Amino acid sequence: MARDYIQENLINTGRTIIKEKGVEFLTARKLSEASGYSVGTIYNQFGNMDNFILIQNYLTLDSLYHRFLKVKTDSAYERLNMYASVFAEFVMENRNFWFMVFNFHLKQSERTFSITYLRRISTMVMLIEKSFKELYPLLKSDKRHVSVQVLWICLFGVSSLLTTSSLESYSKVEQTKICKFLLNTYLTGIKVLEKLV
Amino acid sequence: MARDYIQENLINTGRTIIKEKGVEFLTARKLSEASGYSVGTIYNQFGNMDNFILIQNYLTLDSLYHRFLKVKTDSAYERLNMYASVFAEFVMENRNFWFMVFNFHLKQSERTFSITYLRRISTMVMLIEKSFKELYPLLKSDKRHVSVQVLWICLFGVSSLLTTSSLESYSKVEQTKICKFLLNTYLTGIKVLEKLV
DNA sequence: ACAAAAAATGAACGGTGTTCAATTTTTTTC
DNA sequence: GAAAAAAATTGAACACCGTTCATTTTTTGT
Numbered sequence: 001m002a003r004d005y006i007q008e009n010l011i012n013t014g015r016t017i018i019k020e021k022g023v024e025f026l027t028a029r030k031l032s033e034a035s036g037y038s039v040g041t042i043y044n045q046f047g048n049m050d051n052f053i054l055i056q057n058y059l060t061l062d063s064l065y066h067r068f069l070k071v072k073t074d075s076a077y078e079r080l081n082m083y084a085s086v087f088a089e090f091v092m093e094n095r096n097f098w099f100m101v102f103n104f105h106l107k108q109s110e111r112t113f114s115i116t117y118l119r120r121i122s123t124m125v126m127l128i129e130k131s132f133k134e135l136y137p138l139l140k141s142d143k144r145h146v147s148v149q150v151l152w153i154c155l156f157g158v159s160s161l162l163t164t165s166s167l168e169s170y171s172k173v174e175q176t177k178i179c180k181f182l183l184n185t186y187l188t189g190i191k192v193l194e195k196l197v
Numbered sequence: 198m199a200r201d202y203i204q205e206n207l208i209n210t211g212r213t214i215i216k217e218k219g220v221e222f223l224t225a226r227k228l229s230e231a232s233g234y235s236v237g238t239i240y241n242q243f244g245n246m247d248n249f250i251l252i253q254n255y256l257t258l259d260s261l262y263h264r265f266l267k268v269k270t271d272s273a274y275e276r277l278n279m280y281a282s283v284f285a286e287f288v289m290e291n292r293n294f295w296f297m298v299f300n301f302h303l304k305q306s307e308r309t310f311s312i313t314y315l316r317r318i319s320t321m322v323m324l325i326e327k328s329f330k331e332l333y334p335l336l337k338s339d340k341r342h343v344s345v346q347v348l349w350i351c352l353f354g355v356s357s358l359l360t361t362s363s364l365e366s367y368s369k370v371e372q373t374k375i376c377k378f379l380l381n382t383y384l385t386g387i388k389v390l391e392k393l394v
Numbered sequence: 395a396c397a398a399a400a401a402a403t404g405a406a407c408g409g410t411g412t413t414c415a416a417t418t419t420t421t422t423t424c
Numbered sequence: 425g426a427a428a429a430a431a432a433t434t435g436a437a438c439a440c441c442g443t444t445c446a447t448t449t450t451t452t453g454t
Contacts, residue, residue, distance in 0.1 A: 029411095037433085038434045039411090039412085040432095043411090044433075048411075048412075103300060150378050150379050154379060156354065156358060157350075157356075157357055159354075160299075178346075181344070182351060185347070185387060188385070189384070189385035193382065224441065226440085226441080229404095236442090236443085237403050237444085238401080241402070246443090
């Protein structure tokens with residue numbers, strides 16, 4: 001009966017743990033203690049901890065998506081730059097959550113994103129593709145598709161590094177600067193390629 | 198006395214486990230069973246499992262570095278392309294090992310690469326920077342530095358995604374193609390930027 | 395050959411995800 | 425409203441994990 005309420009409660013408690021301490025502290029027992037529900041209840045509600053974390057990750061992706069939706073500018077170029085900023089900021093603000101999206105790997109199933117993930121992600125890629133269409137009208141659709149995919153993957157890849165402190169210790173280049181520099185160099189490259197084909 | 202031999206033996210046994218089954222199966226007990234040494238011996242030799250995995254990761258980075266060293270071409274442009282190919286191939290060939298480099302996070306210490314890692318990595322970045330120097334002689338050294346860093350981080354980021362099957366399920370773009378496309382678009386972009394400044 | 399030092403051992407500790415018989419709560423039936 | 429049936433909740437128990445350290449075995453020095 002109070003099923004939804006319990007789920008909501010557990011998810012919120014989990015999100016607090018992740019935000020404050022990181023996903024490493026999100027264990028069944030700790031979640032149980034923090035929420036007041038027993039370990040068994042967590043398993044009744046979510047099946048297993050992997051699934052619980054998948055739900056958390058979906059929420060994170062959803063949250064990013066809605067930030068993207070707020071970006072509204074006529075200029076496609078400006079819009080893409082804003083996406084990059086929004087993205088970089090989001091990743092930094094939600095470090096622990098974004099870290100989870102990439103660096104949590106399911107124990108029992110494979111190293112894959114779930115179908116639900118993919119749907120959320122592809123809606124975001126479509127936003128970028130739309131901007132590309134405006135910015136590079138001459139670019140053929142298959143070439144455009146590839147170039148959007150590659151850009152997205154790069155940003156994804158960079159962001160996955162941003163969440164760990166690996167970059168801090170390695171590169172002295174500022175983190176938002178990385179995204180911006182990547183985007184602009186890449187877009188410039190595409191502009192040249194557009195004219196060639 | 199046979200200390201080195203034991204370490205070598207354990208490392209090799211570990212490498213076999215990782216190659217065949219993945220880092221998830223590399224546990225102290227399984228390594229103990231596979232090698233014939235007791236759990237305690239592993240700890241005598243390596244202190245803890247984190248450290249053992251760090252050593253494994255160092256070997257992986259070293260192996261990549263030596264592949265880079267084999268690349269020899271006069272043309273800087275061609276050389277960079279070969280680096281990209283070598284890199285993509287290496288990552289695919291050594292999926293389980295490369296996966297470890299990124300997706301293994303130390304339990305007790307922080308989410309950082311160790312100093313030894315960094316030294317290995319920066320020698321590789323220097324190879325790229327050298328090629329950049331030849332390819333873009335007009336580019337100021339600080340700009341060049343940033344652009345090399347960003348490219349490297351992108352390749353790193355992409356590769357960290359390549360090791361998981363997240364990309365397979367998400368993008369239909371071929372994996373080596375991603376690296377090549379990224380490189381060429383990026384290099385084209387830099388060429389334009391070089392002339393502007 | 396024996397004592398001393400060094401190395402190897404594996405049971406034991408506290409943690410993890412997960413299961414499921416036993417309990418408690420809720421709903422239905424009369 | 426009480427008894428019976430159904431559903432939900434519980435937490436001890438299981439098999440694993442990394443790690444420790446008293447005990448045993450091996451090696452070394454004399």
